[in-house]
Amino acid sequence: MQNNLTAQAYSILLKKIITAELKPGEKISEKQVEQDLGIGRTPVREALLHLRQEHLIYVVPQSGTYIAQIDLASVINARFVRISVEQQIMQEAAQHPLTELQRAQLKDIIQQQKLYCSEKDFHQFFKYDDLFHQLFYEITGHDIVWNWLKEINIQFDRFRFLSLNLGNASWNNLIQDHQTLLDTVLAGKSDEKLSNLLCK
Structure with missing residues (x-):
């Protein structure tokens, strides 16, 4: 207990x-x-x-x-690791057709983000932002990697949330980035340019 x-x-x-x-x-x-x-x-x-x-x-x-203040050095390093890993995650996802359930889940997450964006509910928006990325780790069988990353990404998560909260990050741009990632994966592509859309 x-x-x-x-x-x-x-x-x-x-x-x-x-x-x-x-x-x-x-x-x-x-x-x-x-x-x-x-x-x-x-x-x-x-x-x-x-x-x-x-x-x-x-x-x-x-x-x-x-x-403690947000450690910007940790933020930069955590973002570097996430981007490196998620490039591989997205490539794997693009190489294996998603099930109808997985497609529906990802599309629903984006719809939930749009809803909470319109309601300016950044707590829920942040939650679904995380769920979008997490689901790709689950789809590719890398759940454990996601859990590892969450442990080292705490400072990065603080920075992301604060950016959303203060309006430094565009909620609509994040939604569009997620839609582009999903469209690219569904098309079976693994475009290197997607690195700019990761970790958002």
Whole structure:
């Protein structure tokens, strides 16, 4: 139970950090976190320790605990890895015809993105943005690779979400990029130019 509570506390806090509900530079209180999550002291403390080890929070002696700034070097490196891997993923997907179910799932994800774009719901938009990429990893049998990448992509995810939230990234352009990727894969092509559309 203790491990489950720690994992639960970690998952909730991680999501809050990625979605900037806990903003870079913001001070947090261990006691307040306990109250907000309704989880005891030890699991919260262990979750915070894990986040500190991942450089997502930091402690200033005699001052407190703060949410770390986004590490731009990590963002650049994570994006480089994602693009390199996803070029191969898309090539594999293009070489094997997608099932009707897979086609329907990908098209539905794009429709959901359009819906949440119109509603300016960036939380759900970001969720379906991730699902679009994840499904290609599942289709090509590389689910484990997706899970590995999610562990090293935390800073990149923070950057992507903040860009969407602040309007620095065009939601409609992202939807169009996804449509182009899907059309290219369905046509059985593996165009090298698609690297510009990946990781968005």
